[in-house]
Amino acid sequence: MESIAKQLITLAVRAPSGHNTQPWQFSVEQDTVRIYPDLSRRLPVVDPDDHALFISLGCALENLVIAAAHQGLAAGVDYFPSDEPEECLRVRLSEDADEETDALFQAIPERQSNRGTYDGRAIDDSDLARLMDAHFRDSVKVRAFRVGHPDIEPIIGFVREGNIAQFNDPAFVAELVSWIRFTRREVSDRQDGLAAVALGFPAVPRWLGRWIMTTLVRPEGEAARQEKAIRSSSLLLLFIARGNDKQHWVDVGRSFERIALTATSLGIAHAHVNMPCEVAPIRRRLAVHLGLDDGEQPLLLIRLGHVRKRLPTSPRRPVERVMREP
Ligand SMILES: Cc1cc2nc3c(=O)[nH]c(=O)nc-3n(C[C@H](O)[C@H](O)[C@H](O)COP(=O)(O)O)c2cc1C
Structure with missing residues (x-):
């Protein structure tokens, strides 16, 4: 389970974050992945109450949940459980996923913020x-x-x-x-x-x-x-x-x-x-x-x-740099 969890984290870190700060850290312990806010990556001016930081954490969590479902794993999420020594999102993986997430899963590496001019075509x-x-x-x-x-x-x-x-x-x-x-x-x-x-x-x-x-x-x-x-x-x-x-x-x-x-x-x-x-x-x-x-x-x-041109993919730190001990 631990090696699958590390693969899931590779997709979690493709999540968007404010100014691409990537304000997250992860740990893996058996069937449990923990996602911690990395407060050293706060944006005190644009996000003084950290709401955007926690939104970014939610994006990473969702990628993880979708990637887990694609592997046939259900992800039970506890938000900031009080029995944890540190504030985190705790995700327990188990073998009974019932959600079809293929289209979302395929989109994880493709998704990007595109700040270009669009072509004006309506979304139907x-x-x-x-x-x-x-x-x-x-x-x-x-x-x-x-x-x-x-x-x-x-x-x-x-x-x-x-x-x-x-x-x-x-x-x-x-x-x-x-x-x-x-x-x-x-x-x-x-x-x-x-x-x-x-x-x-x-x-x-x-x-x-x-x-x-x-x-x-x-x-x-x-x-x-x-x-x-x-x-x-x-x-x-x-x-x-x-x-x-x-x-x-x-x-x-x-x-x-x-x-x-x-x-x-x-x-x-x-x-x-x-x-x-x-x-x-x-x-x-x-x-x-x-x-x-x-x-x-x-x-x-x-x-x-709608826009024709994709932009270059924005960088992410490799998984090793966002892992820590549980
Ligand atoms: C909570 C949040 C706030 C964001 N705010 C802005 C913003 O104000 N302006 C902007 O151009 N992009 C904003 N972004 C997009 C990020 O800059 C972008 O996700 C990041 O640079 C990574 O690029 P990517 O989405 O192409 O992977 C925001 C993203 C998140 C999750």
Whole structure:
């Protein structure tokens, strides 16, 4: 079982994470895999309460569960059990999987965030229904906004505000720059972070990249670029946690990963336009605008659509670097 568990972890680490921080560690003990948050990889500026960190953990957990089912293994998940000495997600593998996950499994290595301009083609209703079916209804709500429908306009307005607020904040830009890997050498040395090519920038030395990010990239220009990207897409999906705690955050990640993998299996691309969920006062106004109940939190916003060109796959640290003793 231990060697199968290590294979499952190879797929778990293909999960998306905020700024590609990969904020996870794993241990394996007989039939049990534990996933620990790696708090040394926090993003204190953009994610001060760590909700995005736990969403990322949920994405890794979901990949693991899907990969286990593909091997015929059921995965029983305990969220942050109190009998563990350290905070973790505990996954017990047993031999009675009853879920067919082939399409999702095949999509794990294919899924990627594609920040390019899409071709404007609509996602048809049957594909939208399959996407909306893919999430955990008890803990997460998902709302869809079609490009071209008047309801999307205020949401695009919130994205714009969030973008401008973030790029006007030197601490946000400094944190972002610290996670951009400007050269191929930086990518291969670190195997984490945002490769410049994946952001649509040329590979340049770090000093030049930092200069471009702090002097040439302007808040208004960045907001206009994101708005154009949204208008080239087919729809936005907003993930709303029904409660504001770690378990709900993990479930947002699980839901998002299922939908992202379903989209990938249908040939649909996705990218985050998360800014209004990341800036707390804008997040609160977004919740009011949507008439959400007390405690419900809009935590993740993605755009989906069609695009011809895949981007280079973003790096991951090898499994040995994320393993620890149980
Ligand atoms: C919780 C979370 C928040 C994210 N926020 C953003 C974001 O605001 N902007 C963005 O371009 N990508 C965002 N991403 C996408 C990550 O940057 C991306 O997953 C990571 O770079 C790895 O690349 P990949 O998805 O292509 O494997 C986010 C991902 C997660 C899981």
